[in-house]
Amino acid sequence: MNPETMHSLQELLPQIQGYIYPNEIEIHWGLLIVVYPYITGVVAGAFILASLVKVFNVKEVQPLYRLSLLTALAYLLVAPMALVSHLGHAERFYEILLTPQTSSAMAMFGFVYAWYLMAVLLLEIWFVHRTDMIDMAERNTGATRLLYRALSLFSKDKGERAVAFDHKALKVITIVGIPSAFLLHGYVGFIFGSIKANPWWSSVLIPIVFLFSAIVSGIALVVLLYLIITPLTGGKINMKCVDKAVDFLFYAVIVDFSLEMVDFIHRVYQSEEEIKILSEMVMNKLFASLIIVQVLLGMLVPLLLISLTKIFKKRFSLNEDMRKMVYFISVILIQFGIFATRWNVVIGGQMFSKSFRGLTTYKMEFGGIEGLFYAILLLALPIIILAVLLKILPPWKELREEGEAGAEAAGI
Amino acid sequence: MNGRRTFLRGFLSVLLSGGAIGGILRILPSRADAREAPPKGKKWYGFGVSVDKCIGCARCMDACKNENNVPKEPFFVRTWVERYITRKNGQTTVKAIAPGDEATPETVSDKTILRSFFVPKLCNQCASPACVQVCPVGATFQTEDGVVLVNEKTCIGCRYCIQACPYGARYLHPKTHTADKCTFCYHRISKGQLPACVEVCPTQARIFGDLNAAASPMSRFLRMNKIHTLKPGLNTEPKVFYANLDGEVR
Numbered sequence A: 001m002n003p004e005t006m007h008s009l010q011e012l013l014p015q016i017q018g019y020i021y022p023n024e025i026e027i028h029w030g031l032l033i034v035v036y037p038y039i040t041g042v043v044a045g046a047f048i049l050a051s052l053v054k055v056f057n058v059k060e061v062q063p064l065y066r067l068s069l070l071t072a073l074a075y076l077l078v079a080p081m082a083l084v085s086h087l088g089h090a091e092r093f094y095e096i097l098l099t100p101q102t103s104s105a106m107a108m109f110g111f112v113y114a115w116y117l118m119a120v121l122l123l124e125i126w127f128v129h130r131t132d133m134i135d136m137a138e139r140n141t142g143a144t145r146l147l148y149r150a151l152s153l154f155s156k157d158k159g160e161r162a163v164a165f166d167h168k169a170l171k172v173i174t175i176v177g178i179p180s181a182f183l184l185h186g187y188v189g190f191i192f193g194s195i196k197a198n199p200w201w202s203s204v205l206i207p208i209v210f211l212f213s214a215i216v217s218g219i220a221l222v223v224l225l226y227l228i229i230t231p232l233t234g235g236k237i238n239m240k241c242v243d244k245a246v247d248f249l250f251y252a253v254i255v256d257f258s259l260e261m262v263d264f265i266h267r268v269y270q271s272e273e274e275i276k277i278l279s280e281m282v283m284n285k286l287f288a289s290l291i292i293v294q295v296l297l298g299m300l301v302p303l304l305l306i307s308l309t310k311i312f313k314k315r316f317s318l319n320e321d322m323r324k325m326v327y328f329i330s331v332i333l334i335q336f337g338i339f340a341t342r343w344n345v346v347i348g349g350q351m352f353s354k355s356f357r358g359l360t361t362y363k364m365e366f367g368g369i370e371g372l373f374y375a376i377l378l379l380a381l382p383i384i385i386l387a388v389l390l391k392i393l394p395p396w397k398e399l400r401e402e403g404e405a406g407a408e409a410a411g412i
Numbered sequence B: 001m002n003g004r005r006t007f008l009r010g011f012l013s014v015l016l017s018g019g020a021i022g023g024i025l026r027i028l029p030s031r032a033d034a035r036e037a038p039p040k041g042k043k044w045y046g047f048g049v050s051v052d053k054c055i056g057c058a059r060c061m062d063a064c065k066n067e068n069n070v071p072k073e074p075f076f077v078r079t080w081v082e083r084y085i086t087r088k089n090g091q092t093t094v095k096a097i098a099p100g101d102e103a104t105p106e107t108v109s110d111k112t113i114l115r116s117f118f119v120p121k122l123c124n125q126c127a128s129p130a131c132v133q134v135c136p137v138g139a140t141f142q143t144e145d146g147v148v149l150v151n152e153k154t155c156i157g158c159r160y161c162i163q164a165c166p167y168g169a170r171y172l173h174p175k176t177h178t179a180d181k182c183t184f185c186y187h188r189i190s191k192g193q194l195p196a197c198v199e200v201c202p203t204q205a206r207i208f209g210d211l212n213a214a215a216s217p218m219s220r221f222l223r224m225n226k227i228h229t230l231k232p233g234l235n236t237e238p239k240v241f242y243a244n245l246d247g248e249v250r
């Protein structure tokens, strides 16, 4: 038995308020499970942003297309790590895939994940980059050449018909992809929303709230990456594109905010058995992370900032740097806000007793699998993977395209 | 023209995704098919608790920990006893008693107390168990005779079942890193013995037996008492039945 765990549980004892069931003192889903929905949210959101270009034909955000696809892939690769490493028996993970129990929402993870990775993301990325990879193979020699050959699955056809087929395939994949992205993250919401024992989670709105917060986090992250990467690689930021993306972000935040408000008002108005303990929890334990970070800093302040650029359009349109600054701050705030949202759902859902008589506390560790450092590592890993992906499949040409005209020239 | 087509396409995909999410909801069997009556001809185990008889001695807790290798620390229990004190101002406080706690004599002299009682708790061995529904690998399962067990060889320690149990009956065993909870002492009852807690209870506040048996302490208990179960609104259909349960108990 791990004396450290016992010790930290012992320390929690005096912090319990009211009565909790004896088994409830340990918070079972910790930081890793906060990271998990955050990461899948980014995946879904980034993909939706990419779909804006392909399905909804929003030409302005074309420069973000490949970047968002690669971001989605980088994050998707890390998502199962968070899930697997939190298991008591990570080495038995394959059981979920081999002998899944169909009634379990969690058991579907493998299938949803595999579907999304194989049938949507990898396929789309492959078709987008196919001709480029052939080019790269032709231009390079030795190992690099072999790498691109392999990546392009040894296809060599750059003829008109092949390219036309690529485009057609892409359309189909994206159209399948949007519901799949919705499925991926709505499903993560369902894992929580279907727990009837837990009134903080159990809500039909949860999958939908998850979805919109996912869209918010994905768009915000890709915009943030674009704002950082472009100057770093010596490009010029295409403000038309950023404006448009932030536009979508703005509306997504509004929808997300409204949904959460509906949920909130609904709970308070219905005022069921659990309302007392939940409001106590929000006021005592979640005040900073929910009221301050999630709602105020993560939603209201960015909304206000972005609306300012809209209200004082004239002044801001003259001053691009100012606008860039405002966007930059907003998307960073939004990232923190969404992370806090995940935190509040996951940790908040375990801080009150199912006897509705008391609250426990979550004490974050630093080291260890459930600790802060590992979580930070998991959050940094997608960025590293993304850097590698950007190296292999550079989107620079597209990133620097000047909006519409460029998009057409690229023939997409 | 092109614009309209793309819009239509986008619209369709949004619709489709709604369908996909709805689809998941439909695929997952709800297990709501209630078991109104216990299946005939087979054993179907249940448990009775006479709230009025419990004196809060905590011997059941000790017996359980010894019998089932439950860690000695107070954070892991398969069964526990809650003490309720309702005061005249309507306030109720609850405490989980610990083995070795002094019986608290102040109750008699404390004039602000309206009523006070003990409630033994354990896994309810629900007929439609939420924990079984959510287990991704089927490590938590229901036996033919209605006992919910965990297979510690296949449990992956995801703790979804702990989240799903409305009664706080489960914990993660710190040694095996798998979910653990009351088994009705399955190793004993399959030999015809009583669960350890039932055997040690000095006041017979705990009763165990086959719900299908015509004449047994269990069926007499169900016949002679007004019965209630915990959180019946959640439709888990507990098979731990309480006699004289106070409305404050959750």
Ligand code: SF4
Residues within 6 Å of the ligand: B122, B123, B124, B125, B126, B129, B130, B131, B132, B148, B164, B165, B166, B167, B168, B169, B170, B181, B236
């Ligand atoms: S009380 Fe909890 S652990 Fe026991 S069967 Fe019911 S849901 Fe499962």
Ligand code: SF4
Residues within 6 Å of the ligand: B134, B135, B136, B137, B138, B139, B140, B150, B154, B155, B156, B157, B158, B159, B160, B161, B162, B178, B179
């Ligand atoms: S912790 Fe074990 S028994 Fe519980 S849901 Fe996960 S795999 Fe199943």
